[in-house]
Each structure stands twice: as C-alpha cells, then as structure tokens.
Amino acid sequence: MKTIVYLLIGTFFGIIMYKSEAASWFRIYEMFEFGSFHMYGIIGSALVLGVIGIQIIKRFNIKAINGNEMNLKPKNKSIARYAIGGTLFGLGWALAGACPGPMYVLAGAGYWSILIVIAGALLGTFIYGIIKHNLPH
Numbered sequence: 001m002k003t004i005v006y007l008l009i010g011t012f013f014g015i016i017m018y019k020s021e022a023a024s025w026f027r028i029y030e031m032f033e034f035g036s037f038h039m040y041g042i043i044g045s046a047l048v049l050g051v052i053g054i055q056i057i058k059r060f061n062i063k064a065i066n067g068n069e070m071n072l073k074p075k076n077k078s079i080a081r082y083a084i085g086g087t088l089f090g091l092g093w094a095l096a097g098a099c100p101g102p103m104y105v106l107a108g109a110g111y112w113s114i115l116i117v118i119a120g121a122l123l124g125t126f127i128y129g130i131i132k133h134n135l136p137h
Helices: 002-019 025-032 038-060 079-096 100-108 114-134
Strands: none
Touching: 002 100, 025 038, 079 114, 100 114
C-alpha cells in the first residue's frame, strides 16, 4: 500500500513539474541568465511551502508514513561543506539543465539523453557515499 501511495505522489509531483515547466531546460537557462522570474517563483513557492510544512510537522509531532519519528534535528554547520556541495550542485544543474527532481520528469517525458545525466548523478552519489567519512565536517 505504501508503494502505491509513493507512486501516486511521485506521479503527481512529476505532472506538476512538467506542466509548470520546472523541468524545461529553456526555463532553467532563462533563470541562470536572470531573464525571467518564472523559476524563482517556483523555487520560492516551494521554499515557503517547505518551511510551513516543517513547522506543521514539528508543532503537531506528525510521524512518517511508516509510523517512525521524523528526524528534523539540525545538521553540523560547516561553511566548506555547503560551499563545496552547493558549487558542485550548481555546476551540475547549470551543465545538465536539470536538478535531481526534474531529471526523472525529463526521462518520463521521453528525453532519453537525460539518462546519461541520471547515471552521472547516481555515480556521484555512490562516490560520495564511499568518501564522505574522509570529508571535512
């Protein structure tokens, strides 16, 4: 049953991403050139909704679908960690024209060349998992 719920939520999210043009390479390019407010509006709306959602989860002590407590404790702060990670993420986003969510939306929409980007993202995640204990905290 949980798998069906996740599949329905993911499908709904993918449709919203596609219809709002958040998965459009041209919209992302336009954003990086500061040519349009479209993507900033989508990202800003997601940020506001995320903050509201987290506050609701904390205030009402909402549990995950599987009944476990949600771990919403702050992570260790490190400028190097966020500067390096943010730079790599931004470069990948700018070069590929898609961040992780839209990559799968683009694959679902039939843009098969995005599979190369997905393979690179999975490889990068795998490498991070291997070396993360050696990185500065």
